[in-house]
Amino acid sequence: MDARVREHAAIIADHSTGIETGDNVVIQLPAAAEDLGVALHEICGDRGANPVYLNYSKRADRAFKRAADEFEEPAHRRALYEETDVFVIARGGANVTEDADVAPETNAAYNRAMEAVKRERLSKTWCLTQFPTAGHAQLAGMSTAAYEDFVWDAVSLDWEAQHAFQAELVSILDDAEEVRIRSGEDTDLTMRVAGNTALNDDGEANLPGGEVFTAPVRDSVEGEVHFDLPLYRYGREIAGVRLRFEDGEVVSHAADRNEELLAGILDTDEGSRYLGELGIGMNRQIDRFTYNMLFDEKMGDTVHMAVGSAYPETVGDDNALNESAEHVDMIVDMSDDSVIEVDGEVVQRDGTFVFEDGF
């Protein structure tokens, strides 16, 4: 086993989740990530934690979804999650387009049926991470060996230093009333964040981490946004997304590629037409786009917004929590002709923060 796999497992257990004696742990991995599964089981044994090992198989998921007419909440999965303390989930399928032929409305129906189960999972300590596989390397246009370096370097960042860097933005957003994001000709969006909480993602729920994120006040989003970086979702590329918001709601949408998949996402439920997250990527070590949101959304010089569910811990008691079975992040490149304003003050220009050079 590559020594970096054991390091990766140790970071998950120590830094990201803090696995302790007596913890009930669920480890959900694709077949290719068995080494990581072995390393995590070793840690569980060593600490007196109890692992359950789920298979994360897009092939099986695809077969199930395509064959089904309707979906219901699986009581046994819910019971498992209710008794779980820590979830560790890794991406790393052999073929990232494995579910490319599942209909958008099928995914939406499945997600609706699983919404309460997903909420249960997210209420526990969890970590989403990546195992480097040939399929993901191919998507990134990289050799498998270079992609392994990319992933394992990214997860073993100095998270304390990263936390300190991001804390400067958190302190700005803590006192903020309104955020405005402008980029090029096509993006000018304002949203209130007053009363909500900005969180410092330093590699816990996401490994790698490297963003500061909060929730927009649900009905406050106004304007237009052009997500100029593409994303993969349900095994397909969605590119060139444009959304227009009024009173927080998506009132028009377009995409250059797979617009019908985007439409299916927005039609999942009421909440999937509202923003649940605003995130600002601050991880400068992630220096290339790899078509993998877990990494792409953390890149420096980017912001991302998610349609769908908000993280409850980011939403203040006086603000509405946007609930949805969906949560789809999309990215705006902020490296050029772009500013982030907070209450009328510029806090980032063309990717550089005010606390970096003071302008």
Add this chain to the structure above:
Amino acid sequence: MDARVREHAAIIADHSTGIETGDNVVIQLPAAAEDLGVALHEICGDRGANPVYLNYSKRADRAFKRAADEFEEPAHRRALYEETDVFVIARGGANVTEDADVAPETNAAYNRAMEAVKRERLSKTWCLTQFPTAGHAQLAGMSTAAYEDFVWDAVSLDWEAQHAFQAELVSILDDAEEVRIRSGEDTDLTMRVAGNTALNDDGEANLPGGEVFTAPVRDSVEGEVHFDLPLYRYGREIAGVRLRFEDGEVVSHAADRNEELLAGILDTDEGSRYLGELGIGMNRQIDRFTYNMLFDEKMGDTVHMAVGSAYPETVGDDNALNESAEHVDMIVDMSDDSVIEVDGEVVQRDGTFVFEDGF
């Protein structure tokens, strides 16, 4: 995907477990068996059943067990099983000796901690089957292709005809008071079966099936037995086992190979020194020994006995149920110089039943 994988999945779903709309299904498979997992997920989708896909990884289990000092019952696994209707579990590790370096006392401690969870699982509809892998082919001394034929031919037997054949022995045992098994110089064992129930294994809980099995009355087993066929357990071969019983209990034991592993099994708990099962193999299609108990114990011309837990459905209300965290089957070759007697009447001689040729 090999068409026989889909046939295998259909037999599991239709014949072995009867998966129906609304069933909560757990599918536990090794990585190599993903095709079978995909086929079972397709069936679950088609029928409106809900799958949870567990990974059956001996590598991970080994790492966990070796690292742990003690074990406790995992509440989340138990919660999952309590809400489950159907379990499908397949063997098919890449390396059948993967757990060869786990200490016998560690396995015993683990099994004790998991005993209630195991009982919960066995109280539901379940099916243990085999996926043909290179590792199991190697253990059998066969090419992988020939082993695939062996496994898939075995699971697709005419189970109705097999049931009818086995029913003749069930009817003899239904009225039986006592069974005596004699083979060669070293095996002469008597046990009461009065009040217990003989079951017809026609490929449901075990696929392939092909035996008739019951429980000895717990304290009634007397005599000596030489299990002249070896077995693999916990990744190691145990060969040439000899046991002597008094009042049902193993009072002396020996083995030509891995005797200390046998001793560890017998020392698991009180119940592991008593027999929980007597089975008579009747599947003549399984015509070779493959070092895999799922197949070996079904061979014609064999009987097997398990130390450890009895199946509750074989034990009458007036008889004690032998409980144990263990259940280890061992086989006697009955093809030569051997008889099975039921209440003094010979029902099998050198592998041939009385209802086959009437002697």
